[in-house]
């Protein structure tokens with residue numbers, strides 16, 4: 631099943647209509663960077679916004695936000711527009727974002743890159759349309775590059791005991807490959823920060839791994855003059871192998 635169809639299943643729509651609209655719904659790792667990067671007047675793009683819960687979460691943390699949410703599922707966007715008419719919502723794929731370079735101060739994306747093997751395309755687009763921050767989560771593990779395991783991993787969407795089910799990829803990415811990819815974004819980032827923790831894999835997932843590192847990554851955009859990235863991955867429980875020529 632294509633991802634758009636998977637996330638348009640009634641149980642998924644219903645889950646994201648009822649949950650993830652309040653600050654108290656944030657996962658612990660999501661509470662670290664988000665309050666720090668918001669500021670009055672900030673222009674935010676939320677990629678994979680479902681029915682708009684993060685608009686409410688962000689405006690609770692910072693009332694003066696200019697928010698745009700995008701998602702590939704039309705039903706979710708319709709619900710978001712009805713619930714939050716003061717925000718902007720568009721049916722758009724995060725792989726081809728229809729905004730100019732540097733339009734947003736913050737591009738935010740949670741629980742999306744974990745379900746698509748096409749994370750590089752989405753990261754590149756998010757970085758392009760940002761003028762300052764990109765904040766996104768990924769599942770990371772060391773030394774899994776080239777094993778192609780994500781093609782075999784699946785996650786069954788089945789919320790709160792409801793019958794409707796759909797299956798999406800369960801993507802675990804190689805930690806060093808992801809950090810190397812981010813350090814080589816163009817222009818080179820000014821800073822790359824991370825936080826996260828190991829978490830048991832859900833029993834709804836079919837994957838070779840028993841634990842994965844749930845990681846929030848905050849990239850601060852650089853300029854053509856940026857040659858080295860300030861790296862702060864101390865809060866991630868992984869030892870990264872990073873090219874020393876790229877970081878300060």
Ligand SMILES: C[S@@+](CC[C@H](N)C(=O)[O-])C[C@H]1O[C@@H](n2cnc3c(N)ncnc32)[C@H](O)[C@@H]1O
Nearest residue numbers: 637650678679680701702703723724740741742
């Ligand atoms: C698991 S939900 C996450 C919702 C919300 N971001 C959160 O963290 O609670 C994933 C959402 O991302 C959307 N999505 C998946 N792939 C996408 C893509 N390539 N572009 C835009 N939205 C996408 C799905 O339709 C779904 O609504």
